[in-house]
Amino acid sequence: MMPQNLTQILTSSLIHRFKAARQPCFPSHPRALSCPEVHPYSLCNEEKEDKAGGGKDKGLALSSLGARIGIFVAILNMDIKSTCKKTVQARLTEQQHAAKRAAESEMYLRTPAPPSFPDALADGKRQISYQLKHAKSMVRRKGQVRDVEKPSGPYGGEASGINAGISRSTRFKS
Incomplete structure (x- = not known):
């Protein structure tokens, strides 16, 4: 279908440009809000009724279409x-x-940096020599300070009730 007048040329090119842009939403414009279906992917009500032969006045449809074209041109001039x-x-x-x-x-x-290990031959010092020295000093200290003993288990009161050290006797009935 070949466009026959200027409004059809402008609308077809504008709708084509909007379809190419694939914009999901329209900027809010007072004229755009007055039309319920100002959307680049669909025709407006007047155009649909005019094409369907609904009997609308062609001049009114073209004037509202011209207003919409003005809106489309203004929108295209802005950065959508x-x-x-x-x-x-x-x-x-x-x-x-x-x-x-x-x-x-x-x-x-x-890449992680390679780990830096201390030089093993630096000044002839090794970590193991310090560990052995500490173990010897702990053996010497045992004569001066008593070790802390860990508890071996619960005391008798917790295991068998209160006053676990008391033994009860039974009476003989005669």
């Missing part, structure tokens, strides 16, 4: 991506998420 708050917020969230993922991948891609 920056006017839609949801799109801007989604882009910002995507950028933050991508930056976080890049930082994490950079952190995990680093």
Whole structure:
């Protein structure tokens, strides 16, 4: 179908550009809010009724269509991506998420540095010599200080009740 007048040319090119942009939401505009179906993917009510032969006045449909074309041109002149708050917020969230993922991948891609071990032959000192020296000093200390004994188990009162050391006698009945 070939467009026959200027309004059809403009609407077809504008709708084509909006479909290419694939914008999910429209900026809030007073004229856009007055029309219930101002959406780039669908035709407006007047155009549908006019094409279906609903008997609407063609001049009225063209004037409202011209107003909508003015809205579309104004919207195209603006940066659509920056006017839609949801799109801007989604882009910002995507950028933050991508930056976080890049930082994490950079952190995990680093090769760990080889562990630095102390030189075994430095000044002839070894760790084991200090451990042996400490063990000898603990043996000497046993003569001066008593070791703390760990409890071997519960005392008798807890095991068999109160006053476990008392033995009871039974009376003989005569």
